[in-house]
Amino acid sequence: MxxxxxxxxxxxxxxxxxxxxxxxxxxxxxxxxxxxxxxxxxxxxxxxxxxxxxxxxxxxxxxxxxxxxxxxxxxxxxxxxxxxxxxxxxxxxxxxxxxxxxxxxxxxxxxxxxxxxxxxxxxxxxxxxxxxxxxxxxxxxxxxxxxxxxxxxxxxxxxxxxxxxxxxxxxxxxxxxxxxxxxxxxxxxxxxGPTPLLPRYALGNWWSRYHPYSADEYLSLMDRFRDNGIPFSVAVIDMDWHLVDIDPRYGSGWTGYTWNTELFPDPAGFLRELHDRGLATSLNVHPAEGVHAHEAAYPALAKRMAIEPDSGAPVPFDPTDPEFLEAYFEELHHPLEEQGVDFWWLDWQQGGVTRVPGLDPLWLLNHFHFLDSGRAGRRPLTFSRYAGIGSHRYPIGFSGDTCITWESLDFQPYFTATASNAGYGWWSHDIGGHFKGYKDDELATRWVQLGVFSPVNRLHSGLNPFNTKEPWRFGPHAQRVMTEFLRMRHQLLPYLATMNVRAHEGSPIVEPMYYEHPDEPAAYTVPNQFMFGTELLVAPITSPADRETGLGRVKAWLPQGMWVDVFTGTRYRGGRTLYLHRDLDSIPVLARAGAIVPMVPADEIGGGTNPTSRIELRVFAGSDGEFTLVEDHDDQRWARTPITYDDSSGQVTVHEVQGEASTVPDDRTYETVLVGGGGDGGHDVQADVFRILDRAQMGFELKGEAFEVVRNSASAADAVMALQALDVAPNLLGAVAELLLAH
Incomplete structure (x- = not known):
């Protein structure tokens, strides 16, 4: 080998x-x-x-x-x-x-x-x-x-x-x-073995859809995303990039290595255009049916495997033959990589039986594809299903074709967090689901919100003209929220790049709550809640909103200390379990008091993922804090920038860069945004309660009585008791009580 x-x-x-x-x-x-x-x-x-x-x-x-x-x-x-x-x-x-x-x-x-x-x-x-x-x-x-x-x-x-x-x-x-x-x-x-570092482009948004795009259609879609302010860093082309409508004597068409030039007349030019737009590219492959005579690479591969090309005899897929495996890479994959393919999506699981007892062909392909992808000094990457403990060495994981239902969404946060118990930190789910199920604007939006706070955020859908994930294919409210969240994913790239290094050093980006709090019984009662890196606690909403309040809710457990909502600035006292309620505009993402989250400013977002000249430091008030921003250009020239926050003075200090200073742009500036300051977290609680009551589908008289209780009660606890006596519906009472008793 x-x-x-x-x-x-x-x-x-x-x-x-x-x-x-x-x-x-x-x-x-x-x-x-x-x-x-x-x-x-x-x-x-x-x-x-x-x-x-x-x-x-x-x-x-x-x-x-x-x-x-x-x-x-x-x-x-x-x-x-x-x-x-x-x-x-x-x-x-x-x-x-x-x-x-x-x-x-x-x-x-x-x-x-x-x-x-x-x-x-x-x-x-x-x-x-x-x-x-x-x-x-x-x-x-x-x-x-x-x-x-x-x-x-x-x-x-x-x-x-x-x-x-x-x-x-x-x-x-x-x-x-x-x-x-x-x-x-x-x-x-x-x-x-350690978890490898991902290329920085893998941390941004991915676009994927099982659909027979043409080159012009795909590029036009990428341009429309750009014009709508929706950034992507990875373009996935599903199986229709290659010939699929073939003579049955050559197989089913699922396996293929020859461009469909009716859809992609200039493959190298198409890939170059994607790169020019800042998009890394992955092609889908299903290798299990071998290589048949209709493939462009068949003559060269057949000769290497001692098959007479004129015979038309197929080259069987046998990954247990080292000669075949080397030819598989050198004749089928390397020429396409020279055209511009950045990494491969190994779809399907290739069966479960080989000529070597105990050998899982999925594991073997993951192993050799990953190693081969790094042969030219690039940061290696493959994209495939999980094949047992040790598979974290071959990121990224493709979790498969889920149904588009609330039940599927509800399982994914737990599934992702628990995978860390096997060392597997880089799952990529079909965000929004793959097939079957139903169209539901709320479900699709909640799934995108989870995706933004997942290891990899890859929008995907199956082969159906009505099943697609472009935000404009949903209602105006869902479209706006999806767009805002997809933009936020790229704002988080400096934070994600730092967590990428932390994952390589042994701490997956998504971790169950019991890692930090193993002796707290409550940490085991919130299976869908997780830490997203060092600074952010995420409690995704994975069930439909209450009809009366229009709010989704999730049971959360907050560890001791003060926690600040990233979106609203509301401060929450920790050390307790509570329900958190949110309208469709956000999900509960809370930062520890004192947390520092480096982000790209909203007006700087693009498709690129390299270190930028402006960094926005989101600082969450209530405690001193520190953070070390870690950056490179996928070249191991590491720059580490320590940042500290003094809560008493409100002073943020960006310290001298350690390591390779040339990685940081010479004109880098830092802008501080303080979140959650003031006794009420900078919020007018009565105004927030008014908004909840205003949108509630309920009687006007009861709304008025409830608001008067909130305005006139001597304490938050008194208000909650009085609302209870008014027989306010439980979900509405919970939402109002959350605000009144947050801290």
Missing amino acids: KAHFRLDTHPVAAAANVVQGDCYRITVLDAGLVRLEYSETGEFEDRASQMVVNRAFPPCAFTLKEGGGPDGVIEISTERLHLTYDGGDFTTQGLSVQAKGGFHSRDSVWRFGMGLPNLGGTARTLDDVDGAIPLEGGVMAFDGIAMVDDSSSVLLTDDGWIAPRRPGTLDLYVFAYGHDFRRALEVLYTLT
């Missing part, structure tokens, strides 16, 4: 960490991580696997106690776990690991062959999903212990290729970190 296909691995564990017998090997990799191997032949595996690329952990302190006699019990203890093993076959009675740290002894024990409650991980795909589905496990559990089975994955060889496992072996990894979820994640990344 070519040198760029060889992943850097360190698979051999330190000898001091190993306890070995005739048929077992136990490796204490870390105080909370133990590898358990069983081999009938006594042969053990020191090669990397598709999941594990590093076992060269430093020597770990542990105590070993071995009982005498043939049935002697082995006990291994570290500061985080206690292992007990009878030395024979792995059995439920003979092998267990207990997590230390104050957990109930019955709940924190993993026994071989028995499952344990897990906080969940992610799933291979959401194809055809309408609501919730079961998730695979991650490495975190409320009871403090989790197990990952690596027994069936393939191995990576020193020359960059793959090999099957020896039969009759077990290879298990037990994570016993209690509620130290961040350490569990840190160790997972040490074991399986």
Whole structure:
């Protein structure tokens, strides 16, 4: 295999960490991580696997106690776990690991062959999903212990290729970190490799639609987006870029590598035009049907695979053949990349069976496509479905074809956040849903709002002339809000670029609330709420608005401290669970008091994603704060700019750039916007209550009485009690009480 296909691995564990017998090997990799191997032949595996690329952990302190006699019990203890093993076959009675740290002894024990409650991980795909589905496990559990089975994955060889496992072996990894979820994640990344840095363009808005565009139609659409002030940074072309209406003897038309020149008469010129508009480009591929004689690249590929081109015999898709795989890239993909393709969308899952036992073809393609994409020194990228723990090494994840329903939307925040428990941080969903379902302006708008605060914001829709996501295809209110949010995504690019680096260093951009607050029971009761980077708490609205108030609502839990709504400036006292209500113009996105969020000013938004000459610093009052802005041009020339905020003086200080100063534009200016200042967060609460009552679909007399109560009550609590006595509807009472009791 070519040198760029060889992943850097360190698979051999330190000898001091190993306890070995005739048929077992136990490796204490870390105080909370133990590898358990069983081999009938006594042969053990020191090669990397598709999941594990590093076992060269430093020597770990542990105590070993071995009982005498043939049935002697082995006990291994570290500061985080206690292992007990009878030395024979792995059995439920003979092998267990207990997590230390104050957990109930019955709940924190993993026994071989028995499952344990897990906080969940992610799933291979959401194809055809309408609501919730079961998730695979991650490495975190409320009871403090989790197990990952690596027994069936393939191995990576020193020359960059793959090999099957020896039969009759077990290879298990037990994570016993209690509620130290961040350490569990840190160790997972040490074991399986870091999350790569994304190219900056991947952080902006993506346009995707399954539709047979022509080049002129696609470029005209991009120009209309620009003229409407809607920025995009990635243009995805679905499968109709290639020939699909083909002779049935050549297959179904789903697989293809030859441009449809009736739609795209000048492919290189088309891609150049997209680049000129600041758009990176991805093409959709379904490789599984092989390469047939109608393809432009067929003669060259057939010769390389020792097939006579005049025979017309197809070149089978066999990714387990290294000669085919190299030819696949060099004859099919590289010429199209030379025309201007930036990365590939590997659609479909390519089946589940190959000639190599245990090999998932999806994983293999993800692995080699990602490595191949970085061969010319570019920041590598591929776009495909999830193929098990370790897949975070191959971003970005395509979650599949979901149904356009409220139930699908409601599942996605939880699904995205929980994926971090398996180390998988860069999901890209079909924002707005793919197919089936129904048109609903409110649903579409709420989905775009979630997308803006998702790892990747890719608008997409299926093959139906009525199913598309251009904002102007919806009503005026939805169009305005979608446009504002899509613009905000590009305003957030400086913040997102910094979080991209943080993700590479081990903290996914979307994290469940229990990462920071593992011992707060309430943190586990808001599965759809998450932290979006270090500064922002997001509680998306994923159900229809109440008819009477016109407001959507979501149950949220705010950690201790003061929190400031990014859109309204309303300040909320933390340390409690409450309902947050919003009209269609926003969703609850709250910043910690003292947070600093670097943004692109609204009048500077464009399709580009590089560091800009003006930065707007959104500063959220109520506490001192600091933030380090991290930037580069996808070239590793890092600039780090520390920024601090002193709440007592209101002073924001931008400190000297650390690192590569040339990355920051010479004429860079910083503009400060203070949010949430003043005793009431800068808001007239009575005016806000008036607006809620004014829009409510209810009797005028009751509106008047309710407003008089708010105006004349001695305290907010008195007002809430009086409104309750007026028999104000629960949703309306909740919305008014939220404002009255916010802080």
